[in-house]
Every structure is written in C-alpha cells, then in structure tokens.
Amino acid sequence: MQIMVCLKKILDPEVPPRDFRLKKGEMAPATEGIPLVMSSFDQNALEVGLQLREKLAGATVTAVTVGPEDSEDVLRKALAVKADRAVRVPLEQDSKLAGGIVAGLLAGAAKQLGADLVICGRQAGDWDGSQVGLILTEALGWPLVNLVMGIEPGSSGLVLRRELDEGYEVIEGNSPLVAVVTNHETNVLRIAKVKDTMAAMRKKIELFDVVDSAAVELQGGRIELVSLEIPVKEANCEMITGENGGEKADNLVKRLLELKVL
Amino acid sequence: MSLVLTCLMDQGMLSRDSLEVIGAGKSLASDLGAGLAVAVIGAETSALCAAAGEYGAGKIYSVQDASLEQYYCEGYLAALEAVCRECKPVAVLFVTNMQGRELAPRLAKRLNKAALVDCLSFNVEHETGRIIFTKPVFGGKAMAQVVLSDAPAVVALRRRSFEPAQQDQVEPEIIQVKPVSIPVNPFKVMERVEEQQAGVRLEDARVVVSGGQGLGGPENFAILEELAGLLGGAVGASRVAVDSGWVSSSKQVGQTGKIVAPDVYLAVGISGACQHLAGCSGAKVIVAINTDPEAPVFGAARLGVVGDYKDVLPPLIKKVKEII
Ligand SMILES: Cc1cc2nc3c(=O)[nH]c(=O)nc-3n(C[C@H](O)[C@H](O)[C@H](O)COP(=O)(O)OP(=O)(O)OC[C@H]3O[C@@H](n4cnc5c(N)ncnc54)[C@H](O)[C@@H]3O)c2cc1C
Ligand SMILES: Nc1ncnc2c1ncn2[C@@H]1O[C@H](COP(=O)(O)O)[C@@H](O)[C@H]1O
Numbered sequence: 001m002q003i004m005v006c007l008k009k010i011l012d013p014e015v016p017p018r019d020f021r022l023k024k025g026e027m028a029p030a031t032e033g034i035p036l037v038m039s040s041f042d043q044n045a046l047e048v049g050l051q052l053r054e055k056l057a058g059a060t061v062t063a064v065t066v067g068p069e070d071s072e073d074v075l076r077k078a079l080a081v082k083a084d085r086a087v088r089v090p091l092e093q094d095s096k097l098a099g100g101i102v103a104g105l106l107a108g109a110a111k112q113l114g115a116d117l118v119i120c121g122r123q124a125g126d127w128d129g130s131q132v133g134l135i136l137t138e139a140l141g142w143p144l145v146n147l148v149m150g151i152e153p154g155s156s157g158l159v160l161r162r163e164l165d166e167g168y169e170v171i172e173g174n175s176p177l178v179a180v181v182t183n184h185e186t187n188v189l190r191i192a193k194v195k196d197t198m199a200a201m202r203k204k205i206e207l208f209d210v211v212d213s214a215a216v217e218l219q220g221g222r223i224e225l226v227s228l229e230i231p232v233k234e235a236n237c238e239m240i241t242g243e244n245g246g247e248k249a250d251n252l253v254k255r256l257l258e259l260k261v262l
Numbered sequence: 263m264s265l266v267l268t269c270l271m272d273q274g275m276l277s278r279d280s281l282e283v284i285g286a287g288k289s290l291a292s293d294l295g296a297g298l299a300v301a302v303i304g305a306e307t308s309a310l311c312a313a314a315g316e317y318g319a320g321k322i323y324s325v326q327d328a329s330l331e332q333y334y335c336e337g338y339l340a341a342l343e344a345v346c347r348e349c350k351p352v353a354v355l356f357v358t359n360m361q362g363r364e365l366a367p368r369l370a371k372r373l374n375k376a377a378l379v380d381c382l383s384f385n386v387e388h389e390t391g392r393i394i395f396t397k398p399v400f401g402g403k404a405m406a407q408v409v410l411s412d413a414p415a416v417v418a419l420r421r422r423s424f425e426p427a428q429q430d431q432v433e434p435e436i437i438q439v440k441p442v443s444i445p446v447n448p449f450k451v452m453e454r455v456e457e458q459q460a461g462v463r464l465e466d467a468r469v470v471v472s473g474g475q476g477l478g479g480p481e482n483f484a485i486l487e488e489l490a491g492l493l494g495g496a497v498g499a500s501r502v503a504v505d506s507g508w509v510s511s512s513k514q515v516g517q518t519g520k521i522v523a524p525d526v527y528l529a530v531g532i533s534g535a536c537q538h539l540a541g542c543s544g545a546k547v548i549v550a551i552n553t554d555p556e557a558p559v560f561g562a563a564r565l566g567v568v569g570d571y572k573d574v575l576p577p578l579i580k581k582v583k584e585i586i
Contacts, residue, residue, distance in 0.1 A: 013401050016558050017536060020403040029400060041518075097399075097408060099367070100376065122518065123379075125537075127399045127406075130379040134367035143448040144335055146364040149511070159452070165360050166512050167457040173449040180364075182518065185507030221376035222411040226394060231405050235561040237550070245573030252549065252574075253581045255565055261525040261547050262469075262493070262585075 001059040001175065004115035005049040006106055006132070007042045007078060009071040011035075013125035020230065027228040028094065029126075038074040041121025043189035045181040046078055049119050050190070052151045052158075060084040062113055064208075066091045066105045072205050079200035080192035087113070087206045097127050097223045103135035108210030110140060116175040117158070122147065122182045133180040142176045149184035265299040265321065266291040267351035267414070269342060271333060271361040273304055276313045279357040281426035284317050286384075286419055287355050288427055290393070293386040296352055299323060301345045303338055305331035311436055318430035323349055325439050334447040335364050343372050344441035346414065353393065354416045362418040370416035377416040378408060380517075382423050401517060402536035421521040422544050457512050462496050464513065469495030470524045470542070472515055473503055476531020476552065476571065480508035485575050486530060492582050498522065498542075500532045516541035530571045534559025551575075 012035045021030040038046075046063065053059040062085040063078035065071050075086035089105045110118050118140070120133030137144040147163040157174040163182050181187065192200075240255065242248035256262040268287035270280045284300065291298045299321040302310045307324045314322055325341040342365065346354060354369065356362030358380045370377035382405075383396045392409050395417060399406045410417070464470065471490040473483055483497065490497045498515040499508070515522055516538040523544030530551045532538060539562050542548060550563035551571050560566045567574055 011400070013537065014535065015403075017403050017561075018558075020400065022404065027406075029404070097378070097397075097406065098376075100371070125401065128380065128397075128401065128517070130363065131367040131377060134364055135371045138368050138371040144364065144368070145449065146335070147360070160449075163511055164454070164456075166459070166463075167455045169451055169455070170453040171449040171451050177448075182511070183501060183505055184511055185505055188505050221370060221374060223376045223378065224409045224411055225406055226409055227407040228399070229405050229407075230403065233561065237560045237563045237566045239560075240565055240567045245569060246577040248567050248569060248574055249577035249581050252565065252567060252578065253585065256526065256547070256549070257585070259547055259564075 001056055001117060002113055002115045003049045003053060003059055003061045004110055004113055004118045005042075005046050005061060005063050005078070005083070006118065006120045007046065007063050007065045007074045008039045008124045008126075009036050009065065009067060009074040010039045010124055010126040012037045013040065022228060022230060027225050036073065038077055039121055039124045039126070041123060041125070041181060041183065042074070044183050044187040045119045045121045046081065046083070047187040047189045048148065048151055048179070048181050050081060050083070051187070052153070056153050062087060062115070064089065064106065064109050066102050068092050075205055076200045077192070079203045080197040081190055082196065085206065086203065087208050089208045089210050096225060097129050099129045099131035099135055100221070103132045103139055105210050106132065106136050107139035109208050112208055112210065118178045120178065120180050122180050133178060137178040140176070140178065142178050143173060144178050144180065145171065145173070146180045147182045148179040149182060150186050151179060264294065264296040264352045265349055266294065266296050266353045266355065267299045267301055267323070267346065267349050268355045269301045269362070269365070270310065270314065271338075271359070272310060274309055276310070276317070278426060279359050279421060281317065282421065282424045283355050283357050283419060284314070284319065285427035286424040288318055290353060290355070290384060290386075294352060294391070294393070297321060299349055299351065301325070301342060303330050303341045311434070315434040316429055316431050317427045318432055319434050320432055321349070322434045322436045323439050324436055325441060327444055329444050329446070333361060334449070335368070336445045336448060339365060339368055339372070340441050340444050341439075342369050344439050346373055348437065348439050352413045352415075354414045356418040358418040358420050366416050366418040373414065373416070375412050375414060375416055376410045377418070378410060379418045380420050381417050382420050398540065402540045422523050457510060459496065461491065462494065464496040464498055464515075464520050465522055467496035467522070468524050469493040469526045469528070470498050470515070470522050470545070471495060471528045471530065472498035472500065472532060472542070473509075473530050474500035474532030475502040475506070477503065477508070483509055485579070489528075489575060489579050489582065492579065492586060495524070500538050529559050529563070530575070532559055533557050534562055
C-alpha cells in the first residue's frame with residue numbers, strides 16, 4: 001500500500017499572542033524570530049501513517065508538502081522518523097485560505113505516486129482553513145473518513161477509528177480513501193533518534209512538477225482576503241488574593257456569589 | 263427572490279445547532295433582502311419540515327430516502343448537491359459541527375465554489391451587496407475578513423456564535439427533491455461507542471471545570487470531577503491533557519474541541535492558548551487558577567488566582583460544600 005501523508009510547514013502556533021505581529025502593509029504574519037514547525041495535526045497524521053505501515057507488510061509512507069524550498073524542513077523531519085520517501089511540490093506563495101490550489105496540487109501528487117491512501121491533518125495551525133483534505137477527497141473522487149484517530153489493517157480493507165461528537169466509532173472500508181486526522185493520545189508523533197535525524201539530512205527529496213489539469217480545474221470559487229487584523233482584547237482580570245490557598249478559595253467563592261454566577 | 267439556504271442535520275427534532283443556523287440564515291436573508299430556505303434530509307422528514315416552518319423558513323427543500331435514515335457523508339452530500347441545483351441559493355449555511363465540517367468544503371467543490379469553515383460573523387456591505395465573513399485565523403490571534411467571490415458562498419458557522427432563531431410561524435412551501443442517485447455508504451460501522459457522560463453534558467453545563475497540562479497526571483482530574491459534581495457542572499480539558507491520555511477526547515474544549523458557554527468556566531493549570539480560549543470565550547465568568555502570574559489565561563479571565571491548584575482546590579471544595 002502506498003500511503004501519502006500531507007505535511008505543511010507553519011509558523012509555530014504556540015507563540016503567545018503578545019509575540020504575534022502582522023507584516024506591515026501585508027495581509028500576512030511577521031515571521032521574524034518565530035520558529036517554523038510541522039503543523040500539529042500533520043504530526044498526528046504522520047504518526048497514523050507510520051503505525052499503519054508497521055502493521056502492513058510492503059507498505060510505504062511518502063511525505064508530501066506543497067511549498068517553497070525552505071518548506072523541505074518538514075520533509076526532513078518526516079524522514080527522520082523513517083518516512084520512506086519525501087516529495088515537494090513547488091508553490092512559492094503561501095496559499096493562505098485558498099485551499100483549492102493546494103488540494104489540486106496534492107491530488108496531482110497522489111496520482112503521480114499511485115497512492116491508495118492519503119492522510120491529511122484536520123486543519124493547518126496557521127490559517128486554520130480546515131478544507132484541504134476535503135477538497136482533495138473531491139478532486140480524487142475517493143471516499144472520506146473525517147476525524148480519524150487511528151487506522152489498522154482489517155480482514156478485508158482498512159479499519160478506521162474516528163471521533164464522534166460524543167464518543168467514537170470503528171468503521172471498515174476499502175482503499176483508495178482519504179483520511180483526515182484529529183489528535184488523540186495514540187497518535188502523538190514519535191521522537192526521532194539523533195542518528196536518524198542526521199541520516200535524514202542526506203536523503204533525497206523528490207521534486208514533483210504537478211502542473212496537471214487538476215490544479216487549474218480546482219480554481220473555481222475564489223476566496224478573497226479583504227483584511228487581516230489582530231483583535232484588541234482588553235484584559236480586566238481581577239486578582240483574588242489571600243495569605244494561603246484557603247483564603248484565596250474563600251475570596252473566590254465570595255466574588256463568584258457577588259457576581260451571581262454560583 | 264434569491265434564497266439563503268440553511269442545512270439541517272437533525273433527525274426528528276430541531277437541535278440547538280439547527281436553531282443557530284436558522285437564526286443566522288434569517289439575519290443574512292434579511293440583510294440581503296432574500297428569502298430563507300432550509301434543507302432537511304432523512305428517511306422521513308415531515309416532522310422536521312413542520313418544525314422548520316415554525317421558525318420562519320418560507321421554502322423547505324426535503325430529500326427523503328430510506329437510505330438517508332442515518333447521517334453518512336457521501337449520501338447527505340449527494341442530497342445537498344441536488345437541493346442546491348434546484349434552489350440556486352446565494353449562500354449555503356452550515357454549523358461547524360461534525361457534519362458541517364466535512365460537508366461544507368465538499369459541497370462547495372462539487373458546485374465549483376469556495377467554502378469557509380468556522381465563521382464567526384458576517385455583514386453585508388451596503389454599496390456592493392457583498393457578504394463579508396469574519397473567520398479567526400492563527401488560532402484566533404488574528405481575524406480575517408473574506409469574501410467568497412462566486413455565489414453561493416458555502417459557509418460553516420462556529421457553534422455558539424449566533425443567536426438561536428425565535429419562533430415565527432409561516433406557511434412554508436415544501437419542495438421534494440429527488441437526487442439523481444444516492445451513493446451507498448462506502449463504510450461499514452463495526453462498533454459505535456457513545457460516551458455516556460455522567461451528569462450534565464459539557465456543552466450544556468452552567469459550570470465547567472477544565473484541567474490542563476498543569477494537573478500533571480490523570481489522577482488529579484478526580485478533584486476536578488468532585489468540584490464539578492458539587493456544582494452540577496461538567497469537566498473539560500485542554501488538548502495537552504487529551505493528548506497525554508488523561509481524559510477522553512470528547513472532553514477537549516477549544517477551537518478543535520467543544521465550544522462551551524457556561525456561567526462559570528474554571529481553567530485549572532491551563533496556560534490559555536488562543537486555540538483553547540476559542541472554546542470558552544462565551545463564558546460569563548472565566549476563572550483561572552495558575553502558578554504562573556504571566557500565563558496568557560489571565561488576559562482572558564475575569565477572576566484570577568495565582569497559585570498551585572493543589573493548595574486552592576481542596577479548600578474551594580470545602581467552601582462550596584458549606585454553601586450548597
Ligand atoms: C490548530 C490547533 C488547534 C488546537 N486546538 C486546541 C483545542 O481545541 N483545545 C486546546 O485546549 N488546545 C488546542 N490546541 C493546543 C493549544 O495551542 C495549546 O497547546 C494547549 O491548549 C495547551 O494546553 P495547556 O494549557 O494544558 O498546557 P500548557 O500550555 O503547558 O499550560 C500548562 C499551564 O499549567 C500551569 N501550571 C503548572 N503547574 C501548575 C499547578 N500545580 N497549579 C496550577 N497551574 C499550574 C502552567 O503555569 C501553565 O500555564 C490547538 C493547537 C493547534 C495548533
Ligand atoms: N501546503 C501544504 N502542503 C501539504 N499539505 C498541506 C498543505 N496545506 C494543507 N495541507 C494538508 O491539509 C490539511 C488541512 O489544511 P487546511 O485546509 O489548510 O487547514 C493539513 O493538515 C495538511 O495535512
């Protein structure tokens with residue numbers, strides 16, 4: 001089975017609001033001094049792919065990213081946790097909220113690879129688009145399983161565990177399919193060994209030139225960004241004081257009663 | 263007359279999600295000078311059609327088929343595509359719940375249009391008639407305003423961001439739509455586990471006590487359970503607590519978890535990442551208990567306690583027992 005995992009390099013989503021700035025005159029965030037990382041749900045997606053490969057003889061995991069040359073870092077990170085292959089599809093501009101273009105390029109890459117399972121994260125932690133995996137499903141004409149926590153080989157086909165609003169379900173289906181992954185305790189990305197990280201630096205990254213019709217076809221319906229702003233939030237936190245935990249607790253209950261919320 | 267189409271995902275009764283999307287649909291329709299339509303799907307839709315009529319839907323598009331008794335993405339998608347081709351709406355609204363999340367982008371693609379997920383608000387620009395949608399990006403550290411250039415705009419609205427519709431009886435026109443074909447569900451359900459929450463549902467609770475990484479381990483959630491239980495509330499958690507396996511993922515509060523709007527939201531050992539706060543910013547009073555006075559959570563809280571939860575919660579429980 002050819003497993004393709006889609007990875008995006010993003011501005012560290014954990015930077016606190018006080019360090020988050022916008023570029024002057026541009027509808028984009030300032031990047032100076034902020035680390036760039038693999039999007040967190042993509043880490044979960046990669047782990048799901050790696051675990052499935054371990055249970056399926058002959059399966060391979062190919063990490064794919066769409067982006068400029070410096071986005072290859074995420075591919076190196078994937079190689080360091082032993083992805084078999086790494087592919088970059090060049091795209092110079094950050095696609096922002098225009099998920100259709102990226103989805104089209106990823107669909108082209110999936111075809112070129114002969115993938116039978118494509119795994120994406122549920123949303124990229126930068127623009128929070130939450131769409132690429134779903135548009136990709138349509139572009140490939142495959143069935144979708146959304147909010148997947150883990151995938152195992154079944155007696156016939158694949159067994160997927162997916163999150164529901166209250167609880168979960170286990171479903172069985174056949175590849176090809178697209179799985180969109182959510183976080184779960186079982187899919188936290190493993191840590192790379194130092195020697196594998198070193199070895200990953202020397203591995204080859206393949207460049208796919210996907211100018212195929214899929215991408216162009218997908219441009220119907222444009223999303224136009226008209227403004228990007230940092231919301232002003234006024235802090236009005238009232239600190240509850242006290243000599244010790246007991247006093248603080250008493251004062252807290254007193255205030256909650258005064259505010260009529262208890 | 264142009265129409266705003268709101269898509270309901272219920273079986274039998276209108277849910278809070280549906281009332282919110284109808285409420286939003288009404289307000290968008292009135293801003294645009296358009297009519298309100300709803301789409302209802304199922305094996306037997308008459309009860310739902312009647313219910314939607316009580317909330318002011320002038321046109322109801324119903325897709326009835328035995329295969330649609332239970333929700334599945336491929337089937338409902340085909341049904342909605344058929345409705346859109348018939349109704350030709352200017353906008354299609356969903357809620358960003360399990361179904362809306364997957365249907366909105368796929369439906370938009372089938373109509374060769376763009377979608378927007380997790381929209382917080384909208385307004386109609388007077389001069390141009392364009393609909394400007396606001397969506398949080400970068401975990402809520404920035405707000406983007408966007409326009410979807412070709413109608414229909416397909417949009418999923420963030421839960422708890424729109425007022426539920428008020429009753430407003432109209433005599434609706436009911437249009438039965440027959441899709442060309444409804445694909446069978448490509449997946450077989452082997453097991454479904456509904457997590458029975460003891461006590462109140464997290465999303466309906468008037469008090470939510472949430473724990474994060476600062477709790478240090480699963481056993482410490484027991485003390486949150488005790489406090490929540492005393493107050494008739496529910497326990498929530500941050501993503502780190504879920505990823506660590508301390509609590510089940512259905513307890514996660516935030517942008518990619520539950521959206522709650524209780525009277526009191528108690529954040530214990532939670533740093534207050536924007537992605538977490540997105541799930542509780544509708545609370546009347548946020549209380550933060552954190553050892554770090556610089557934690558961002560204090561920027562969002564109404565009341566703050568700097569301290570170790572181990573020192574504060576036991577006397578808090580004692581005090582609460584005295585007053586109830
Ligand atoms: C796309 C995306 C979506 C996300 N969605 C969500 C989401 O839906 N929900 C969510 O929660 N997160 C979400 N996250 C993750 C989020 O960004 C944060 O990583 C997460 O919320 C942090 O969890 P935390 O506050 O428990 O942990 P930390 O940030 O590690 O904070 C722990 C806090 O505990 C305090 N503490 C330590 N010891 C004690 C003690 N003894 N007593 C009191 N306080 C103590 C510390 O001072 C610290 O402030 C998302 C991230 C991304 C990128
Ligand atoms: N540039 C990209 N390269 C590779 N995969 C991507 C890219 N953008 C998005 N994805 C995948 O699509 C998912 C959803 O992204 P989004 O719709 O942008 O929130 C991500 O979690 C990735 O798995």
